[in-house]
Structures are given as structure tokens and as C-alpha cells.
Amino acid sequence: MLNNDSKIYIAGHRGMVGSAVKRKLEREGYENLIYRTSSELDLRNQQAVKDFFEKERPDVVVDGAARVGGIMANKEYPWQFLYENLEIQNNIIAASHEQDVGKLIFLGSSCIYPKHVDQPMSEDSLLTGPLEPTNQWYAIAKIAGVKMVDALRRQYDRDYVSLMPTNLYGPNDNFDLETSHVLPAMIRKFHEAKQNGHSPVPLWGTGSPMREFLHVDDVADAVFFTLNNEMQYDLYNVGTGKDITIKDLALLIQDIVGHEGDINWDTSKPDGTPRKLMDVTRMTQAGWTYNIELKDGIKATYEWFLKNLDRIKEVEIKS
Template sequence: MAVSYTPSPLDRDATFYVAGHRGLVGSAVWRNLEANGFSNLVGRRSNELDLRNRDAVFEFFAETRPRYVVLAAAKVGGILANDTYPVDFLSENLQIQTSVLDAALKYDVERVLFLGSSCIYPKYAAQPIREDSLLTGHLEPTNDAYAIAKIAGIMHIQSVRKQYGRPWISAMPTNLYGPGDNFSPTGSHVMPAMIRRYDEARASGAPKVTNWGSGTPRREFLHVDDMASACLHLLEHFDGPVQVNVGTGEDVTIKELAEIVADAVGYVGEIEWDTSKPDGTPRKLLDISQLRETGWSPEISLQDGIHSTVQWFRENHSKIRLK
């Protein structure tokens, strides 16, 4: 069935479900929607609604009947977690996605935005990575299970568009960071892991900090509040079957990132690199031409974003995820 839909401003009074509204991305989406006048936001904590439980999800949709959905809920983690628990990352994310998307279809949700990850692209994709690089090469083996789950989500969205004509879309963000991140040693990504490690080293007076890998891989980082802004922008200005890359269009080496983080927390000790640990993908920079064509650009610089995240980390240290 062909899709015929013209994006326009969303109804601020309609029921809007943010799946994963307590997570890094979901909480930012929630803040952004509130700031933009949405008055009927719906969210459930994981202990209130297990999104892996298909029957419970269908009951929730039957009760709330959302008009719009942002699917930001996912099991996420860094290289260590992905490499150690691939079954969990594959199975749980597939369960979450199929439960929410199937329920959204059954209960006639008008607009769905599915959030994936830039790890869906081949390890050695040409840089910057275009959307049409999807499924053109081998994935990074340390997180291929998670990537496959996210690719399945993209295909789910495309299939709903093809079979049912629903104007659902997908967005693939680059590495995200900001308020609400996971700072645990085993579950965090590189940015929050560095912020925690360097701030603790500063506080303890440690003479050196050792980071994983060589420090040479290049990564792109997007503040989560910019990501949230892009989500609403896409819902109101974009419609199409192809996933949309969301990033800054700029990257830095992990060594450069370490220096920025050390400066932001005030750490002045030595920085070392453990080259026996994996680097992961050598470079991952997204081509955001499609997103820019819709009229959106990021606003938060990397330096400003890291400084504000360090401040948030310190102010919320007693209640954030540290284990």
C-alpha cells in the first residue's frame, strides 16, 4: 500500500507515548515535548510496564490509545556489555520492538518514530556513512547482535509502511551523551565512562588514568537534547521509508575526547592507553545530508555539551546509575 502523507505540526493535545521515557534519549524527548507544548504525554517505568511482555503492551495500548509514539526504549550498553551478553541484547530488543510496534499497528497509531543506532552500519563503511550503506558489509563484531536487532526495527517500520501505508519513520543517532546517561563501569558508553573515570581520578588525586584501546578511532558525539530536538523536527517535517541519520557531521579521536573530558573535570594527571583492549570500529561518522535538507542542524557544541554533562553528573551523583 502506497504511503501518502504530508508532515505537519503535531497536535499538542493528542496522547503521545514515549517508550523508554526514563532513559537517556526518552527523558530528553519528554523534556523537549513538554517545552514545545505537548500536554498529554504518557510514559511508564519498566517496573510498571515490561515492554518485553507482549500481552501487557497490547493492554497498555488498548487503554491509552496514543496518537503518536516515539520508541526510545532499548537494552543498551558499551563494548564490554554488548560483547559479553549478545543474547540479551538481541532477544530483549527484538521483544521490545515487536511488542510496541505490533501494538501500535493494531491500535492505529498515526505516527511512530523508531530510534536505532549508528552501529547498524558496516564496520568498514565509507565515511561519512550514508543511509544507503545499510546491509552492504560486515558489522562490528563486538555489537553485531544489538545492531541486528536495530536493523530488524528499521525493516519493521519499512514493512508497516509498505503493507499498511502508515507514515512511520526511523532515525539513527550517532553516539549520544548528556543528562540521564549510564555512568556504570560495565554498562556505559565511552563518554560517560570517561567522565566518571576522570572525575573520580581528579577527586582521589590519581596520577594517571588508563583508557581502553589505542585512542586513535574517531567518533562523532551528539548531545541528547539535540537528538530530542531532531526527533520532533523529523515527525513534523519528514516522511519516507529510509532511516534518517542524526548527528553533527563532525568527529574527534578518542584521544582528543579524553583531553576534552579531562579539561572539563579539571583532571591534570597522565593519560595512558591499554592497547590490549579492543578499539571497535576505526571510524564512525554519519552523513547527515538528508537531515540537513529537512532544515535541522545541531546547536550544542561538544565542549559545551561535555561541560554541562559533567555538571549534571556531579549534581546528580547520588541518584544516577553507577553500577
């Protein structure tokens, strides 16, 4: 259980998930939060992470740090997605154990589950079949993290838990068309097409795959719930338990943005996994459910995008 003076380290505090967790904890009155930028602490550097943990000695760790991206990014940078994510999580989890951190939450992704698996995907389906090739590098790293948490629970009775969110969206998402996931990429494409006289919007694939989406403020709420409760299992899916086709998602975003042009589906591009729906029974039975409906969440995300567009473009230019 958290208390008001618990020292909480948020890894990846400037990312979408980490920043949402930081906002949630601050709203709940927790002030003893610690975090570092990547320039202040390179999480890939084992000795630097060890030194940081020895100095700060956090009571609680939330690991939201990772190299992330969509299909194209995973395809172009398989080594970085595998190796750097292994480095980051290995260093954080090992240092947490070595410094006797009381509670740790490891955040991953629904891509850890096999490509062709019974839907909805339960936690028990882990490692029961081949992964989706387009993001296998990231998935393998995250699976290793899940197993590290499991091993520490089994061998040392650590109160460490892995949370696997479904597809996330919301404030501080990545809207770069080269590296972003499907929902923020659509927001950007429809907005720019609207600004360009409602020009046609090209989208990958057939639009037939089904995906589940969770607002990042909801996953932050799930993290807060997990920090304040004894969790029976080492691994929990975090999602809505509801999905939507990519085509219907595109039409919903198109309507919210106000784009009145055509959508051109490029069927020569890959669809990815046919369906990804989370079985959220474990989390529901533990006492947590989501709050933000998809339409409301997309509206709020588009409003955030509009307010932060100059900053988004400035970051892309610098990178």
C-alpha cells in the same frame, strides 16, 4: 503533524533519549504525554503491550526503549542484547500498527552500519557488509526494527520513521564503568582520578578511532522536528557530521574535568570500529541541523554529573 492535544506515548521515558524527548515536548507545551516505568509495563511482554495500547490508544509513539551498553556489556550479554531488544521493538511497533497509531518514531543507533564502510556512513550503506563484532547483537536487533518500519510504510503507507542517532551523551546517561559508553565512562574516570589526587587514568585501546558525538537534547529536537514534518524517507541519520579521535576526546574531557594526571592507554584492549561518521545529508535537506557543540555539551554534562553523583551511585548500589 502534532497538535497540542495529541496523545503521545514515550517508550523508555526514564532513559537518556526518552527523558530528553519528554523534556522537549513539555517545553513545547505538550501535556498529553503517557509513559510507564518498566515495573508498570514490561515491554518484553507482548500481551501486556497489546493491552496497554488497546487501553490508551496513543496518537503518536516515540520508541526510545532499549537495552543499551558499551563494548563490555555487549560482549558479556549477547543474548540479552539481541533477544530483549527484538522483543521490545517488535511489541511496540506491532501494537502501534494494530491500534492505528498515526505516527511512530523508532530510535536506533549508528552501529547498524557495517564495520568497514565508506565514510561518512549514508543510509544506503545499510546491510552492505559485516557488522562490528563487539556490538553486532544490538545492531542486528535495531536493523530488524528499521526494516519493520520500512515494511509498514511500504505495505500500509504508515507515517513511521526510523532515526539513527550517532553516539549520544548528556543528562541521564549511564555512568556505570562496567556498562557505559566511552564519553560518560571518561567523565567518570577523570572525575574519580581527580578526586584521588590526580591519579593516572587507564583507557582502552590506542585512542586512534574516530567518533562522532551528539548531545541528547539535539536528538530530542530532531524527534520533535520529525513529528512535525512529513518525512520523505523511512530512515534518517541524526548527527553532527563532525568527528573526533578518542584521544582528542579524552584530552578535551580531561581539561573540562580538571584532571592533571597521566592517561595510560591499554593497547591490549579493542578499539572497535576504526571510524564512525554519519552522513547527515538527508536530515539536513529535510531542514534539521544540530545546535550543541561538543565542548559546550560536555561541560553541561559534567555539571549534571556532579549535581547527580549521589543518585548515580545509589542506583548502581541498588542494581
